[in-house]
Amino acid sequence: MLIADLRIFLSVVSTGSLSAAARQLDVVPMQVSRRIAALEDELGVRLFHRTTRSVSLTSEGEALAPYAHTMIDAEESVLGELRPMPDAVKGVLRMTAPSVFGQSIVLSVLPQLMEQHPELYVELEVSDKVVDIVASGLDLALRVAPLADSELIARRIAPNPRVLCAAPAYLEQHGFPRNLADLDRHKCILLQAVSQWPFVIHGEVQRRRMQGRLITSSVDAVRTAATQGLGIAMLTYWDVVQHLRDGLLREIKLEDAEMEALSVWAVTPTRRHVPARVKVFLDTLDAFMKRLN
Structure with missing residues (x-):
């Protein structure tokens, strides 16, 4: 199987037509058609459904695509090691x-x-x-x-521990929770994918179902809601590091529980x-x- 044929195959996949792939590769369309046909003959499968206006991948073509990327990347990696300029990144x-x-x-x-x-x-x-x-x-x-x-x-x-945080205005109005019992009395901003919040208590992870009036599927929405003072959020450190530094959010550390380390x-x-x-x-x-x- 020739790497050049796989490059042509992936060009047809990305452009959606033989003629567009030919323009991208600066060759004539007939050459693209012949190399695709040769690749199909070698593999013994049909890679594209062809019409007069477009082409689309068959299931066999979909299966080949990731392997084609891997083989081309492997060739580039070898050449990158052997070329006089090994630091070139392209x-x-x-x-x-x-x-x-x-x-x-x-x-x-x-x-x-x-x-x-x-x-x-x-x-x-x-x-x-x-x-x-x-x-x-x-x-x-x-x-x-x-x-x-x-x-x-x-x-x-890098370490990326979970962080409890809230806007300064929210904490001024509702108080700063010191322990899990205090936290149960606060409004929490919940992420749909995380139905329970994990706390490390005496070295073991324990999950608690929190109460909140706002549930969203977006991590970004949770962070935005927290900065707007809608409640306490549980996010990861690198999601809020700049907001903590800028003072838009304040970290909450509980006396009787730690946050899960990620x-x-x-x-x-x-x-x-x-x-x-x-x-x-x-x-x-x-x-x-x-x-x-």
């Missing part, structure tokens, strides 16, 4: 990050990174859902939730053939978070 960095972390931290890292590496392009998906990075053809996922067992490779970037994790599909663009991004992210902390 290509498309495809990654996903939680919505608030992606907007507040990742987007703050990118200007410096992309200025230093003008041939680097970034596709960033911000979502609080756990994305299948292998099926989606992603290079990297940044996650803040506890990691489930998997065959993916995880690198710990971390920011970088998850990659494999330990082998990690593209240079992933390594450079993670090093830049690590340095940025150490400065901010």
Whole structure:
């Protein structure tokens, strides 16, 4: 299987037509058609449904796409190690990050990174859902939730404990909770995905169902509601670090319970053939978070 054919295959996938792929690759459409046909013959499957106006992936083509990305990335990684300029970082960095972390931290890292590496392009998906990075053809996922067992490779970037916080105006009006009993009497801003709040009591995690008048599916909405004085929120440190520094939120520490310790994790599909663009991004992210902390 030729890497060049896989590049043509992925170009057709991204552009949606043979002619558009030919323009992108600066070749004639007939060459694209022949190489796709040769790839289909080699694999013994049909990769695209073709009409006179467009093409679309078959189920076999959808299955091939993430493997094609991996094979091309592996080739780029090898060439990057052997070329006279091994520090050159190029290509498309495809990654996903939680919505608030992606907007507040990742987007703050990118200007410096992309200025230093003008041939680097970034596709960033911000979502609080756990994305299948292998099926989606992603290079990297940044996650803040506890990691489930998997065959993916995880690198710990920084501690990211849960934090109880509220706006100063709310605490002035309703008082500062000192313990769990006090907290039960306060308004809480709840996230749909976290039905119970985890507290560490005598070294063990205990989950408590909290009461609140506002429930939302968005971490960003929880943070905004907290800054507007609607109640006490439970978020992770890197979601609120700048708000705490700016005085928009105040951290609440209880006398009889601690908050669950989490971390920011970088998850990659494999330990082998990690593209240079992933390594450079993670090093830049690590340095940025150490400065901010």
